[in-house]
Amino acid sequence: MTEQPLIEFNHVSKIYKNGTVGLKDINLTIPQGEFLVVVGLSGAGKSTLLRTINRMHDITSGDILIEGQSIIHLQGKKLRQLRRSIGMIFQNFNLVKRSSVQRNVLSGRIGYYGTWRSILGLFSKEDKQKAAHALKRVGLAEKLYTRADQLSGGQQQRVAIARAFMQDPKIILADEPIASLDPLTTESVMNDLKKLNEEFNMTVIVNLHSVPLAQKYADRIIGLRAGELVYDQPIANVTDADLAAIYEQPKVVQLADRVVAS
Amino acid sequence: MNVIPKQRFVQKYHLKALGGLLLFILLIWWSARVTEVDFGLFFVNFDQFLALLQKMSHPDWQYLSLVIAPLVETIKMALIGTSIGTLLAIPFSVLAARNIINNDFARGLIRLILNLIRTLPDLMLAALFVAIVGIGSLAGVLTLAVFSFGMIAKLFYEAIETIDDGPLEALQAAGATKMQMIHFAVLPQVFNHFISYFLYTFEINVRASTVLGYLGAGGIGVYLQRSLSQFAYDQTAVIILGILAVVLVIDGISNTLRERLL
Known part of the structure; x- marks a missing residue:
């Protein structure tokens, strides 16, 4: 039982009705009790990823398992019980x-x-x-x-x-919980989340923009870019250069766009 | 160097807004033509108006004691009618709100019914109810109930559509049912608007019920019609001043309540 991951993404893709790619072939396992931080630019699919776990967003293909049970077809009372947890x-x-x-x-x-x-x-x-x-x-x-x-x-x-x-809850999903807070309150909110993780062994998944905070609190960091999982390392292996790379690449693309436009 | 991006021609000279304004002016001109509005006539016959005003400028205060009972009856009619209409309107307004009901067809059907009810003129309703339940204030109450229902349902669903959807999402993510979401996230956000619209409709109904009296639907309107047909303008003046006093009181109450609530 201890071997079974709490959350499992198998080839999960999500394409919005307007054709935008939200998630692209995500494979990911999250063990019980992990403090996982998701980084990436706005629009990289962080919020979408989070919301597929409690089915606030449905996925287009693939499967998501929680404690070994597929959740993608839950409805009515079963779905509400999932969300409650x-x-x-x-x-x-x-x-x-x-x-x-x-x-x-x-x-x-x-x-x-x-x-x-x-x-x-x-x-x-x-x-x-x-x-x-x-x-x-x-x-x-x-x-x-x-x-x-x-x-x-x-x-x-x-x-x-x-x-x-x-x-x-067994799982806490936090979608940019500190994006509209000042640095001081940021600290206390992140500490509250960490306490839930440590004292109650809740699995916490946080979307963050701040690389220093990600490094301070995470057990493991994953990076998304344009809906793809481009980075996945336990905190011990994470380097500043890696994180910078997750953010930098699209800037080059933006610059290229600007050159073409003018 | 910063280069300001070029605006499109249409954007730069606000052509859409100008076009709209021009269309509006044309519509007014056309309406005036079709309805043959002749402001000259108004000024030519202005002395008629002055003569009437003069007759009304000596209110027959003795008449006041006779008028108070029907005035109170009018207020009662308006209060009961507005309350019944409001109670019926609440479920309909929820079903007609875009952010609550996602099904276009169901919502469209409800809105069609609401539009239909609002289309019925209140005078026609009054005539109808007088025919059904006979002359008296019951006919007035029923008319006002239907009239309030149509109006309040529309005001309410528009209020519901302006709420912050964040709490709805939060409760849905916590496993709430639709009814729980409405109770915990929608009602607290719109309650004050509801009170305010209720009072507004109540005030309109007090004034509307004066007209309903013409058709025998009870209240002060019966007396207004009698005084006018007897050319007893001194009595008409008393009635109008009485209604004014009631409307002022309601307006005062509604303003205080709104300030305290919002």
């Missing part, structure tokens, strides 16, 4: 700004409730305590009843992490 963090936090912090955090739990019970607000005492605990973990215990839009960006992202924590 995968927490997601977004660049824009995606909190309901007009709702209280408590309600936002509890909403991470609604996958475990029937529609009516959750709509009537009948959350169990344990879950309310769990929400308070989740907030305490990210250092925002006293903000329980504050409206989400009263918080700073960094605080909002940490509430979003608490919300994901409520799902009891």
